[in-house]
Amino acid sequence: MRALLGARARHRWIHLVIGGALLMPYFLVGSVVVGGTAHGAGSFDSFPLALVTFALALPLAAASGLVPIARPLLVLGVRALCGVDPVALADGPARSWDARLRTSAWYTLHVALGGILSGASLVLPPFTVFLIALPVFPGLRHSVYSTGGPLATDWGIALAPAAGIAMLLALAACSAAAGALLARLAPLLLGPTPVDRLAAAEQRAAELAVRNRLARELHDSVGHALSAVTLQASAARRVLDSNPEFVREALAAIEETTRRTVDELDSVLGLLRQDDDPDAPDPTTPDLAALEGLLARTGLDVGYALEGDASRLPELVSREAYRIVQEGLSNALRHGGSSPVTLQVAVREGELTITMENSLSGAEPAVRPGGGRGLRGMAERAALLGGQASAGPHDGAWRLSARLPIGGAR
Template sequence: MSSSFSVLLGPLTRAVTYTRWLHLLIASVAGVLTGFLYNKPFFAGGWLTWLWMAVLPLPLLIFAALIPVVRRIEGLQAQLLLIPGPHGVEARAASGIATTPSGSWSDRGRTAVWLLLRLGTGVALSALTVQLPMLAGAFTMAAAGRPSHLKGLPAIEAPHWWYGLLAPLPLVLLAAVAVGAGSLTAAAARLLLGPSAAERLAELEARTERMLAHNQLAQELHDSIGHALTVTVLQAGAARAAGSPEFTERALAAIEDTGHQALADLERALRLLREDAPRPTDRPVLTDAERLLESARAAGSDLRAELSGPLERLPGPVSREGYRMVQEALTNVLRHAGPVPVSVRIAAGDGALELEVRNPLPVPSPHPGSGGSGRGLRGIRERAALLGGEAEAGPDGAEWRVRARLPLPQLR
């Protein structure tokens, strides 16, 4: 029994029932304001008044639906009053109701249908909200032995106590109609104010871009922080083994510089996660490669570098990804081969950017991941593929070679 009462009375305890009721009552305001223009016919009373309220605003609403911003206003109002729960950014996106201006005639047409439907439903509910409590009052008066002659309602000339049994029925009917109309209006809002096919496609593309940005963030953290930790570990180990105060001082300075760079990279990565922050534009590029090379030299590598071509005129994505690819290749050398001689070649020209990192093969086994299973080498290949290029890694005689070629537009 208690469960039956909770099912029946549950909607009346929810705030959204009354916000939806309010949303529909607001719709009848347009009818009231328009009715002032017609003065006497409008205020004739009875059902004719409600009919005027539902008919007079129709031309005005159709014209309003042609204004793109009206769809946004209606969408925001529907999200706030028709959809239960929190109203944050994610909740608004999941509501199924768009809050963008009309972008096509289809959007305008659906907005017009929504405005007309809301007006008709709102006027009908407003009429019941006024008339049904009056009817409950008339029954109560009749039960008390007083005749009822309320305007717009049938007269009760012969009062009797049993009218008291009918008094609650109009209020129960009003509550049921309000709950049902609110639920149907919320469903209609999702249908008529929901995102169009073009908007859904744009949202899908935006979601895909966010996923790619998160994947890029994971790769950036792997490359940058992994390189910094590798250099730090090698520097600390070399300082302990050397037993020289001068070497230890240089190693600590290199560790400090590498740590500062890693912190800067970490801050850039964290800014990518903040939706309210602008996308960072100060990510390292190939013109900053010298600090990367110095970091490897400070870790003990005998590094020879050859940089050629107009690196400062490279497209941003190519230059940034090229920097990360060289960084990952040097990190692999330091991690798997130690402070061995390394040669780096960065050449821009002839329609392509060529990157090459060579070092002697470790004995007796080559780099872990030489078969292509290492995450670092896989990341290099993925970066190259995203830019329309190619990358390869493997033994080349007595050396281990990482080579990438990225296509370039004509540099001027």
Template sequence: MPGPLLPLTRAVTYTRWLHVLVGAIVPFVCAAVYPGLTRPALTDWLLIAALPVPLVLAAAVVPEVRRAEGLQARLMLFPGPQARVRGEEDPGVSAAPSASWSDRARTGGWLVLRLEVGLAVALVTGQLMALCLSLAGAAAGHPGVGDAPLRVSGGGWGYALLVPVPLLALVALAAGAGALMAEAARRLLGPSARERLAELEERTERLLERNRIARELHDSLGHALTLAVVQAGAARAAGDPDFTGRALETIEEAGRAALEDLERVLMVLRETAPPAGARPALGDADRLLESARSSGARIDAEVTGPLEGVPGPVSREGYRILQEALTNVLRHAGPVPVRVRIAVDEARLRLEVRNPLSAAAAVAVTGGGSGLRGIRERAALLGGEARTERDGGQWLVHVDLPLG
């Protein structure tokens, strides 16, 4: 369809038109009281346009008025289900109450604009519709029908060809006024700086939560799967029923812990209440060390300082960092001697994991996989620092976390 006729086919043209005309209700109600609607003069129309302004400015002071206007604008000024097309995900119009005098001032400007544009469009709509009736009456041989601004004299079927002209002009007026009001709604009812900041903070929190969940799954399931692979391989190589039984028991325990972590993460994703079990913390580090020992690694662990004094978030992240460090040892270096040091003082938690590094393992871990990146991210989120590097013939994971 040609461009000039496109507004005729868009439902949003008519919802915008209706939205604009609704803005004329208040001036017409005021005009019915004073100065009246019986053939008002031009000065009367100017008075009608000015009288409701103090009323709408007073209404703009009420915080909920901004919410009501924002919802109306979203529904009627922008494409969406009411227009039978897919609308914009965010039209840029706020539906929150006024939170500051700046919001109230912008709402007042919007109400005055809606009032004046609505009155003007309503008057032009009435005159163009009257002109259509006059042209139709002239075509039927009855000139003078309607109270049009342009007098139609005479009659004849030729006037029927002119009837669509005022209608098309009316649709063009409605489309233009609707587009003007949609842009004005974005500017006057759009989110304030405070609302944009709050939305940005909320989006950041969601991204951080998604990253935390991804790290939880990576660390927990990666550790369980690595442990299962190592234990299964060792049991097959040993060929000892007793060792195989112990290996299966370790695999069962690691799998059960991974399932608990998975259930906890799924509860978060479903936005339901978390399960009763708390997330593991450094107080459960013995379980990690025993799992690594059962896989053949020779663990030399030393803990200094009170682990129970470590704040919950630091303790939980420290557990995950230790879990990932031990998983990397088993995955890349195998059952080798591992030195684990956990030190707690009044201000900081220090965690260090060292293990011998073969040539093949050096190529694997120095590539900087997602596990090492996750260790650094966890430390950075807590205001700490993590170093994962080659130290001579050993691989070193050193993490320093503040307790405050």
């Protein structure tokens, strides 16, 4: 009884009734054609004409099912009423003729079964009420006896209620079977095609690329600023009583660092609002032109040497180079203590090279939960430009090396 009259069976029956309602416009068009060729006889005048009209309505429904927007509308109904796993169904309009043909086949089957079950649902319940009431009301028995037929006997009258209940159960069984058939065929006919899976994979890859870019920008900009502020605040705390002038300079540097970091954070969060082109460079993102200001705010003793003209670099290369240097300085702040740092940036024919070295403090670096993404982020930035970046111990020091191609950078 649960399979015939449970919540899922009822929802699928509603879905079939909707299919019958969707069939009616096509059925009316078919009835016009039948009425024009049957010398005025209507589709409702005889059962054979109704079948002909039904047969004419189905090709019209199949043609409308080829419209690309039909698939998301049908999928919405299946997800709401048929109890099908939503993951097994496709999202969005049909992108290929294969998907359109599958959608058309499912839609035609839906309206065909829905039309039949809807017609039975309209006819059988009133007839069942008549059969149940037949033994009780003498007037009904008299009319049956007078017209003849299989019910015009004492046994026919006595068994009429059981026959009516059996008809309702048969209707429920047919509805449950038709609903189960549609639910089974829905993933096959309304499921994603290879074209849909490829489009979904491309969209997922684009979303991951944007997320990775946001993660790199936040890690390099905010992470560096917090490391610099921590170092300066720690140094100021140690000399708070003995060197007030240094404390004032450290507080001013902290103020400037946080102000610039807020601007960079607004720039990074602006990437979330770039709907048309999420990979478009943000003009407020700093590049190598702002490198000297970055070095002055770190609180480290940095020996900086620039070879070549950095102002003629492509914007993307200059911006990514700035972030690589920024992450290198963050690592020096975290792991190198206050040891001096040497930085060499060289703009040569066809490539930009970055070399940064600092002494190792000798202390074991603290392990941060979720940390260790900076070096991978530098390598990703360089790889996206067709270059490479690496960092690690070298002759008792920590060395960062990066090479970024200039020609054809995108």
